[in-house]
Amino acid sequence: MLCVYCGHDETRVVDSRLVGEGRQIRRRRVCQACEERFTTFETVELSLPHVIKGNGEREPFNEAKLRAGMMRALEKRPVSTELIEQTIGGLLHDLSLTGEREISSRLVGESVMAALRRLDKVAYIRFASVYLRFEDLEAFIAEIERLQAPEVPA
Ligand SMILES: [Zn+2]
Numbered sequence: 710m711l712c713v714y715c716g717h718d719e720t721r722v723v724d725s726r727l728v729g730e731g732r733q734i735r736r737r738r739v740c741q742a743c744e745e746r747f748t749t750f751e752t753v754e755l756s757l758p759h760v761i762k763g764n765g766e767r768e769p770f771n772e773a774k775l776r777a778g779m780m781r782a783l784e785k786r787p788v789s790t791e792l793i794e795q796t797i798g799g800l801l802h803d804l805s806l807t808g809e810r811e812i813s814s815r816l817v818g819e820s821v822m823a824a825l826r827r828l829d830k831v832a833y834i835r836f837a838s839v840y841l842r843f844e845d846l847e848a849f850i851a852e853i854e855r856l857q858a859p860e861v862p863a
Contacts (some may be wrong), residue, residue, distance in 0.1 A: 710738065710749060717742035755805040758812045767811060772801065779821060782836035786829045796824050830856055 710720050717740050724737040734751040757770035776797055783793060800820055804812065818840050825833040837852060 712740035712743060712745065713747050714745040715740060715743040755801055757801065757805050758807060758809045760814050760817060761811050762814050770804070772797075775800070775817070775821065778836065779825065779832075782825060782832040782839075783829060786832050788829050788832070792828065796828055800824055826856075 711718050712720055719741040720738040721741060722736050723739050726735050728735045736749050737746060738749060739746050759767045760770055761767055779797065804820065822833060822837055825836050
């Protein structure tokens with residue numbers, strides 16, 4: 710890393726801390742020659758697959774869209790921002806690890822539903838009702854009943 714002030718190529722890291730919910734490292738550096746200080750950020754580059762939409766169109770993965778959908782479902786729910794960020798981080802991590810260059814929007818939707826289901830049942834139902842576009846009241850009730858059933862049969 711070249712010093713931004715004098716161009717010297719030796720700098721020393723004097724402080725490192727995790728920022729951006731742990732997905733970024735902020736480093737304070739001091740130049741060995743002129744002793745000026747500057748800051749660098751290091752971010753993990755997740756290579757997220759392209760998304761194939763229902764109509765066959767492809768689009769780059771849109772983290773903002775995923776976040777917006779989840780935040781809408783979680784509005785006023787008792788789930789901490791930290792936990793939400795952790796969940797989103799985990800989702801992005803998992804999707805980047807599929808190793809696929811393209812994934813269906815259905816897979817993304819299902820991953821979000823699975824994550825919300827673990828996080829908050831009300832948020833899950835909100836998201837699912839928009840995402841699955843429950844055809845009728847019966848389908849909606851069936852999903853609610855499925856949720857209320859114990860996950861591991863006694
Ligand atoms: Zn310097």
